[in-house]
Amino acid sequence: MTITSYCIIRNQQVLTPNETLSLTQPSFDDFLTALYDRLQPNYPRFYKMDNQSKLGFLAAEILLKEYSIQSYKPETVSVVLSNANASLDTDIRFEASTQTVASPSLFVYTLANIVMGEICIRHSIKGENAFFVAPEFNARLMTSYSHQVLNQNKTEVCLAGWVDVLGGQHNVFLYLVENRERGLALPHTATELEKLYRQ
Amino acid sequence: MKTVWVVGDSMISPLGETTAANYQNVRAGKSGITKVELTELPFYASTIANLQATTTNTRFENLVLQAAQPIVIQTTLPPDKTLFILSTTKGNIELLKSEPIIGLHPRLALHAAASHVAQQLGLKNSLVVSNACISGVLALITAKRLLQNGEYDHALVVGADVLSPFIVSGFQCLQAMSSEPCKPFDKDRSGINLGEGAAALLLTTTPESFPTSHKIKLTGFGLSNDANHISGPSRTGEELASAIAQAFTQAKLTTEQIDVISGHGTATLFNDEMEAKALTLAGLNQTPLTGLKGYFGHTLGAAGVIETIMAMQGMLQNETVDTKGYTAHGVSVPLNITQGVKSQSQKRILKTASGFGGCNAALILEQE
Numbered sequence: 001m002t003i004t005s006y007c008i009i010r011n012q013q014v015l016t017p018n019e020t021l022s023l024t025q026p027s028f029d030d031f032l033t034a035l036y037d038r039l040q041p042n043y044p045r046f047y048k049m050d051n052q053s054k055l056g057f058l059a060a061e062i063l064l065k066e067y068s069i070q071s072y073k074p075e076t077v078s079v080v081l082s083n084a085n086a087s088l089d090t091d092i093r094f095e096a097s098t099q100t101v102a103s104p105s106l107f108v109y110t111l112a113n114i115v116m117g118e119i120c121i122r123h124s125i126k127g128e129n130a131f132f133v134a135p136e137f138n139a140r141l142m143t144s145y146s147h148q149v150l151n152q153n154k155t156e157v158c159l160a161g162w163v164d165v166l167g168g169q170h171n172v173f174l175y176l177v178e179n180r181e182r183g184l185a186l187p188h189t190a191t192e193l194e195k196l197y198r199q
Numbered sequence: 200m201k202t203v204w205v206v207g208d209s210m211i212s213p214l215g216e217t218t219a220a221n222y223q224n225v226r227a228g229k230s231g232i233t234k235v236e237l238t239e240l241p242f243y244a245s246t247i248a249n250l251q252a253t254t255t256n257t258r259f260e261n262l263v264l265q266a267a268q269p270i271v272i273q274t275t276l277p278p279d280k281t282l283f284i285l286s287t288t289k290g291n292i293e294l295l296k297s298e299p300i301i302g303l304h305p306r307l308a309l310h311a312a313a314s315h316v317a318q319q320l321g322l323k324n325s326l327v328v329s330n331a332c333i334s335g336v337l338a339l340i341t342a343k344r345l346l347q348n349g350e351y352d353h354a355l356v357v358g359a360d361v362l363s364p365f366i367v368s369g370f371q372c373l374q375a376m377s378s379e380p381c382k383p384f385d386k387d388r389s390g391i392n393l394g395e396g397a398a399a400l401l402l403t404t405t406p407e408s409f410p411t412s413h414k415i416k417l418t419g420f421g422l423s424n425d426a427n428h429i430s431g432p433s434r435t436g437e438e439l440a441s442a443i444a445q446a447f448t449q450a451k452l453t454t455e456q457i458d459v460i461s462g463h464g465t466a467t468l469f470n471d472e473m474e475a476k477a478l479t480l481a482g483l484n485q486t487p488l489t490g491l492k493g494y495f496g497h498t499l500g501a502a503g504v505i506e507t508i509m510a511m512q513g514m515l516q517n518e519t520v521d522t523k524g525y526t527a528h529g530v531s532v533p534l535n536i537t538q539g540v541k542s543q544s545q546k547r548i549l550k551t552a553s554g555f556g557g558c559n560a561a562l563i564l565e566q567e
Contacts, residue, residue, distance in 0.1 A: 086309050095295050102372035108430040112329040117556030120424040128422035129558045133309040133327035148344040153445045
């Protein structure tokens, strides 16, 4: 069981084991669009998403482009995510909409786990889902829980990490843990995860 | 792998402030659902009238405390070896008042609300599970996993959600709310009723420290995603069926060995149909199936825990209760939906749940 790759997005900068990409834009919304345009996933559904789903979607695009999970059966891929602010960024927007006409298209994004749903739809992932809310990225919890996910039931690969958005603040750390060895092949321990997250 | 036992439970809803009071009222066919005329559009919901905010706590936090305190008072939970897990979808969302981000109340953050409550319970380690309507079942699964990893010996799992204008206007704009008391699996079902409630389960790997009159353990579980739609369920039910199948494999059980199913049964057209198909695919369409939303409404993050506790009561009393609101079969495949209170000996129950984001969960509880 090893960590095979990762993708970090913070301060309008993308960081993977192979590259660092800065796409500085006047606003976070502009940054999301600029990154989408650069990746060209040709996925119009992106424009319907809230910012948290957009951010998680883009990080997953980058991570899974290089480390494809297509050889895995859909039910053997699991997703374990966490953040500090649940869906608060969109909660605020939905609450504002209720002052005039409450928006159903915003309301469906007012749950923390919807970003996982979007990633699952995009990559045909049908394995386990779990979403935790914690004050900060908790490497110990993530290793402990993902370890069990990979040891029980059908999971062969776990897409895990942190996807947090509030206003212009954004912080993503997505990584892959697999039962087979490829890529970074780092030991799946809290210390290694913490090191990757803190870089 | 260590066995995880259920050694305590407690719950609050409009039907009562103890597990026993709630179960008695369910048995008697009483419902917490009434017509609520707080907003321009009246709606049906299950609300707790005497629940108030205090100077230290919000309504939501007081509800969580009321559910957890009876367990904490009756037991000794070492803070270093106990994890407090809060299952909620919206927590303190009523504190959100369209303010700029700078003015946000700190306990709008779910983890902050959880640690605020944990502290009052004398516990120091807390975690929030927020995974739409499977939150409660997932919180129990998470507790089982983290206890089996050995870091903690005990987990106090509390599921809770309260009604707020935010949630009500959300479900109203989705047109998901029924204009009458909900009718799970019925041909005239027309949507959900929201509900307020909280429920607590104490789980442990050292049951000898907690004398109970029963021996109930969490055995198999399964989780899955539909990968289909963020606010509508799977068309086929295959993914919930897959979660159920994983639970059976893990518990080393066959479908005939399950005595009763406590379903999700939200009373929306699509959810109940999906569940019916999933249970058929899983080979469980003959097994007695109970839906409890007609008593408590849909209590969101509390639902999985409330419904697990009620199913456990049924198992301990060896009886099934009425699926309130169900009279005429309304899904495309036959199911064995419970009607009236009937005695039935039970050793194993299955709890299922599904939610927005395409998530599904299944959990088996067994009595020794």
